[in-house]
Amino acid sequence: xxxSDVDFELMHPGNVGICSMTSLTTRLTSxxxxxxxxxxxxxxxxxxxxxxxRTDPNEAFRCQVGNIDPVKQIFFRRKLPYPGNxxxxxxxxxIKPPVLNAANVKAYLTQYPSVLEEYVLESVSxxxxxxxxxxxxxxxxxxxxxxxxxxxxxxxxFTDTPISTxxxxxxxxxxxxxxxxxxxxxxNVLACCLNADYATLYTLTADEKELYVYEGDEVFKPFxxxxxxxxxxxxxxHEKRSVLIPDMSTDVRFPKGVGQGASDVHSVLAVPIIIxxxxxxxxxxxxxxxxxxxxxxxxxxxxxxxxxxxxACIEKIKINKVLNVQKHxxxxxxxxxxxxFDDIEDIDHLISNILLMTKDCVNADRCALFLVDExxxxxxxxxxxxxxxxxxxxxxxxxxQIRFGMSKGVAGYVATTGQTLNIDDAYADSRFxxxxxxxxxxxxxxxxxxxxxxxxxxxxxxxxxxSLSGDHFTKADEETxxxxxxxxxxxxxxxRIYSYMKLQQAKYKVALEVLDFHIRCSEKExxxxxxxxxxxxxxxxxxxxxxxxxxxxxxxxxxxxxxxMVVSRFGTHVFDMEKLCRFVLTIRKNYRPLSYHNxxxxxxxxxxxxxxxxxxxxxxxxxxxxxxxxxxxxHDVDHRGYNNEFFKKLNLPLAALYSTSVMEQHHYKQTITxxxxxxxxxxxxxxxEKHKIMLHxxxxxxxxxxxxLFFERQKRMANQLQKxxxxxxxxxxxxxxxxxxxxxxxxxxxxxxxxxxxATVHMLYExxxxxxxxxxxxxxxxxPLMDRSKQEELPKQQMGFINFIAMPLFxxxxxxLPNAKPLLxxxxxNKEKWQHRNQQ
Numbered sequence: 001x002x003x004s005d006v007d008f009e010l011m012h013p014g015n016v017g018i019c020s021m022t023s024l025t026t027r028l029t030s031x032x033x034x035x036x037x038x039x040x041x042x043x044x045x046x047x048x049x050x051x052x053x054r055t056d057p058n059e060a061f062r063c064q065v066g067n068i069d070p071v072k073q074i075f076f077r078r079k080l081p082y083p084g085n086x087x088x089x090x091x092x093x094x095i096k097p098p099v100l101n102a103a104n105v106k107a108y109l110t111q112y113p114s115v116l117e118e119y120v121l122e123s124v125s126x127x128x129x130x131x132x133x134x135x136x137x138x139x140x141x142x143x144x145x146x147x148x149x150x151x152x153x154x155x156x157x158f159t160d161t162p163i164s165t166x167x168x169x170x171x172x173x174x175x176x177x178x179x180x181x182x183x184x185x186x187x188n189v190l191a192c193c194l195n196a197d198y199a200t201l202y203t204l205t206a207d208e209k210e211l212y213v214y215e216g217d218e219v220f221k222p223f224x225x226x227x228x229x230x231x232x233x234x235x236x237x238h239e240k241r242s243v244l245i246p247d248m249s250t251d252v253r254f255p256k257g258v259g260q261g262a263s264d265v266h267s268v269l270a271v272p273i274i275i276x277x278x279x280x281x282x283x284x285x286x287x288x289x290x291x292x293x294x295x296x297x298x299x300x301x302x303x304x305x306x307x308x309x310x311x312a313c314i315e316k317i318k319i320n321k322v323l324n325v326q327k328h329x330x331x332x333x334x335x336x337x338x339x340x341f342d343d344i345e346d347i348d349h350l351i352s353n354i355l356l357m358t359k360d361c362v363n364a365d366r367c368a369l370f371l372v373d374e375x376x377x378x379x380x381x382x383x384x385x386x387x388x389x390x391x392x393x394x395x396x397x398x399x400x401q402i403r404f405g406m407s408k409g410v411a412g413y414v415a416t417t418g419q420t421l422n423i424d425d426a427y428a429d430s431r432f433x434x435x436x437x438x439x440x441x442x443x444x445x446x447x448x449x450x451x452x453x454x455x456x457x458x459x460x461x462x463x464x465x466x467s468l469s470g471d472h473f474t475k476a477d478e479e480t481x482x483x484x485x486x487x488x489x490x491x492x493x494x495x496r497i498y499s500y501m502k503l504q505q506a507k508y509k510v511a512l513e514v515l516d517f518h519i520r521c522s523e524k525e526x527x528x529x530x531x532x533x534x535x536x537x538x539x540x541x542x543x544x545x546x547x548x549x550x551x552x553x554x555x556x557x558x559x560x561x562x563x564x565m566v567v568s569r570f571g572t573h574v575f576d577m578e579k580l581c582r583f584v585l586t587i588r589k590n591y592r593p594l595s596y597h598n599x600x601x602x603x604x605x606x607x608x609x610x611x612x613x614x615x616x617x618x619x620x621x622x623x624x625x626x627x628x629x630x631x632x633x634x635h636d637v638d639h640r641g642y643n644n645e646f647f648k649k650l651n652l653p654l655a656a657l658y659s660t661s662v663m664e665q666h667h668y669k670q671t672i673t674x675x676x677x678x679x680x681x682x683x684x685x686x687x688x689e690k691h692k693i694m695l696h697x698x699x700x701x702x703x704x705x706x707x708x709l710f711f712e713r714q715k716r717m718a719n720q721l722q723k724x725x726x727x728x729x730x731x732x733x734x735x736x737x738x739x740x741x742x743x744x745x746x747x748x749x750x751x752x753x754x755x756x757x758x759a760t761v762h763m764l765y766e767x768x769x770x771x772x773x774x775x776x777x778x779x780x781x782x783x784p785l786m787d788r789s790k791q792e793e794l795p796k797q798q799m800g801f802i803n804f805i806a807m808p809l810f811x812x813x814x815x816x817l818p819n820a821k822p823l824l825x826x827x828x829x830n831k832e833k834w835q836h837r838n839q840q
């Protein structure tokens with residue numbers, strides 16, 4: 001052994017493994033990946049550092065000096081001596097600098113091939129390695145053919161390219177041609193990993209009856225039909241099952257083998273590519289030549305496992321493609337629908353937008369919209385798209401003169417049947433109306449015609465002409481158009497509704513103008529009242545300040561008497577007297593001439609409220625008084641003589657407007673309408689905030705006259721009084737008090753003198769019986785109170801009303817407002833009268 005050799009080995013004590021240069025080059029040129037090579041090398045290193053497998057750095061050196069006597073062996077195993085002493089100089093003379101030449105390097109690399117592998121992986125480019133492989137292949141064609149070299153090139157791509165880049169490239173391969181290219185690359189990588197000599201990717205036609213050899217970059221070569229017991233690929237595509245053939249020469253199932261030009265094939269491994277929807281994409285076929293070993297079950301397991309994931313990946317990619325397409329369609333529809341509904345006011349602009357967007361939706365050359373004329377049973381062209389002008393703007397021509405019967409033409413057939421028509425050749429179809437082409441001068445080749453249906457009726461037909469994407473419209477065009485037609489139907493429907501609403505709104509404004517004229521009092525009446533506004537003491541009834549006052553004998557001066565109530569609290573400087581006169585006279589005019597719910601009843605309620613306020617001046621604020629007096633006067637304005645249940649039973653329009661307290665809400669609405677009329681805004685002196693509060697209070701007071709709301713409030717207030725908790729300064733409690741004041745004033749006729757009370761009862765029952773008569777005509781049994789045939793029960797009914805409603809009401813009211821006791825006293829006297837009549 002030379003000293004230089006010993007020195008060279010001592011300089012590299014960490015290298016492990018021994019193999020020849022020939023074995024190294026064989027590994028480089030076999031189809032195994034560089035990743036696998038690197039992994040094997042790392043595994044070897046791990047094994048070497050495990051307990052019991054650790055390689056002594058000087059093992060080779062000791063083997064070579066094994067013929068030295070034991071003493072010298074001990075010497076060589078000793079550590080190097082310290083510099084400067086005799087032993088160090090002896091050691092230095094023995095170990096001379098190494099001689100590096102080609103022979104030594106080759107010998108070293110033969111003994112330590114991992115050094116070469118590490119150097120090639122870290123320092124040599126892929127192109128250089130490919131050139132080496134090409135050179136090696138040309139020298140040894142029997143060992144490495146052209147197919148293997150191409151497989152290795154794809155293998156290098158999957159080695160050098162970052163995994164994230166590869167993943168993104170596969171995920172973005174959504175089109176069929178890019179999916180095929182990725183499959184082609186994976187096929188070659190599998191061939192390289194499984195030491196196949198040949199690899200072929202077969203694709204199928206859309207009907208899955210023909211096989212084509214895919215050679216990469218969208219190059220196809222016809223192969224043959226799909227079927228059993230012909231070629232291996234055709235059989236696998238037909239059966240949808242993998243096939244492993246260890247020896248092709250002994251397998252009689254495939255008389256045509258693997259196809260033409262493959263007589264040297266020894267073993268075949270073929271796997272179908274099937275996605276979860278059971279659709280076949282193709283077949284991967286790996287082949288080994290005669291000199292090679294046969295494919296094993298382990299090879300089959302490996303390729304099946306890989307292809308399962310590949311198929312699942314393709315399935316997800318296709319699903320994502322559909323979702324992305326749907327996302328784009330939805331975005332398109334959302335954007336276009338928003339534009340459509342922005343133009344819902346202008347039907348012509350709306351139709352133009354529908355035509356333009358429908359044309360773009362399916363890439364048609366022309367588009368027309370035919371609307372249905374139900375009266376004449378005709379279709380008429382609302383608008384035609386005629387292309388772009390010089391500025392690039394769409395041009396639409398309205399052609400109302402193009403009309404034809406619904407039984408004529410393609411559009412007529414669609415309008416009549418409600419079916420979609422997709423015609424490849426328009427002139428070959430007998431239903432095509434050539435008159436349209438003659439009129440427009442346009443040549444129609446193919447047509448897609450679809451109905452626009454609204455609530456089960458065809459309201460229009462959209463006709464798309466001449467596809468720009470092909471020689472006819474596809475099923476995909478139909479589906480897209482069908483989806484968009486729903487939005488077109490909605491847009492047309494709401495456009496019609498909007499037009500109808502605008503028409504009704506115009507009619508409503510005209511009706512309001514007419515109503516405003518008729519509900520207003522005349523200016524002559526206003527000036528007459530303003531002239532005689534203040535009554536003399538002789539003109540004012542003697543009992544006007546008493547709860548017992550009855551107004552039926554003073555109809556001519558009731559407006560002045562109401563204004564007297566207002567002036568007694570606010571004087572003549574707060575309200576505009578002319579506006580107040582006009583307001584009072586208009587309210588009087590808007591009370592209907594009914595037997596009970598008339599102007600006089602409204603005045604009576606206002607008078608009772610005024611009497612309560614006058615006898616308790618410190619309980620109510622000025623705003624309270626204003627709201628209570630106006631609410632009392634207006635609380636039954638425009639009353640129809642029927643109760644709330646009547647409107648609900650007969651499903652009348654007022655019941656549709658107001659779900660609860662029907663008539664009370666109507667009275668408030670009429671009051672506000674009059675207050676907002678010109679010259680009637682009697683609260684114009686209030687600030688905006690106080691004006692808002694005033695209207696709210698008026699609403700609360702008028703709604704409070706609904707007896708359905710009375711019971712809960714009366715019970716709550718009575719409990720608070722019993723516990724000593726009632727405080728009029730608490731807003732909620734004061735609200736309950738004002739509600740009881742309004743209800744008490746509304747029922748104050750039960751507290752007046754017997755004669756006045758009895759006359760009022762007969763007036764009220766006249767309305768009750770009139771309502772009962774109408775209900776009977778509609779097949780409704782009226783309640784006894786409104787049944788004319790049960791008049792003899794009137795005393796009993798009045799006793800029930802007084803006991804269960806009036807008596808609790810006025811008893812509670814007097815506890816808070818003691819000066820209202822005359823109301824309770826009058827009620828008790830009338831109760832005795834009814835009790836006496838009931839006993840007769």
